[in-house]
Amino acid sequence: MQHAIAILDSGVGGLTVAKEVMRQLPREKIIYFGDTARTPYGPRSSDQVRVFTEQIVDYLIQFEPKMIVIACNTATAAALTYISEKLTIPVIGVIHPGARAAISATKTGDVGVIGTVGTIGSGAYTAALKELSPYVNVISEACPLLVPLVEQGLFRAAETRNIVERSLENIRDTSIDCLILGCTHYPFLMDSIQEVMGDKVKLISSADETAREISTILYEKGQLAKSDESPVHQFFCSGDGEIFKKIANEWLGEQIRRTPVVWQVSTFEE
Secondary structure, three states: OOOOOOEOOOOOOOOHHHHHHHOOOOOEEEEEEEEEOOOOOOOOOOOHHHHHHHHHHHHHHHOOOOOEEEHHHHHHHHHHHHHHHHHHHHHEEOHHHHHHHHHHHHHOOOEEEOOOHHHHHOHHHHHHHHHHHHOOEEEEEEOOOHHHEEEEOOOOOOHHHHHHHOOOHHHHHOOOOOEEEOOHHHHHHHHHHHHOOOOOOOOOOOOOOOHHHHHHHHOOOOOOOOOOOOOOOOOEEEOHHHHHHHHHHHHHHHOOOOOOOOOOOOHHOO
């Protein structure tokens, strides 16, 4: 039995992490869960996000994964420590990998972070960045309009550019030389964000660094997949399966296999 890497997100954003794991670790089986029925997590309280995250983890544990990846910045900030203490398998988030990548990239020490209201309000990125480099100057901006764009599959729509520009107007003219995309949905909007910020600002997606961290941990534990057979990934969502499948197919560039979700979100407390 091949034990999978379980990846969870508030919706389709974590597919950016899944895509990078597929690229860097093509032998690894992925089980993905997107909580599309309850997205976005950003405006919700940290307690509620922690409950939602625990519910999804409890669902994924039935597949006996070898690792849990919380591929949602809001959920990472609210629930990573709690979930890590609950499980015996490795649990990683996306905030510290993104912070490490930004510290490596910045030349001026002025680092920008954009994310959901929940992620920015938690101060998790500022704490992670200053833990690595106490003299870094962090400029943060919440961008609540961007996740709904991605969840609706509108990341290439004509109106997207204007919404991105409005969302970034406060951070665009600051002194930052790199910008952390502090939400895994945002790489879907990478082209528009880069166009608005300009070529002098390097965009940091935590997906690359997260995949490297996954590889390192599995190597150290002797758990890297060894089979030469292509893995059959499984994708679950709690909301509209057709929208999810369309976005996943477009982003991953392959036909994915989506196993129907067997639990009902309506049974959970909102």
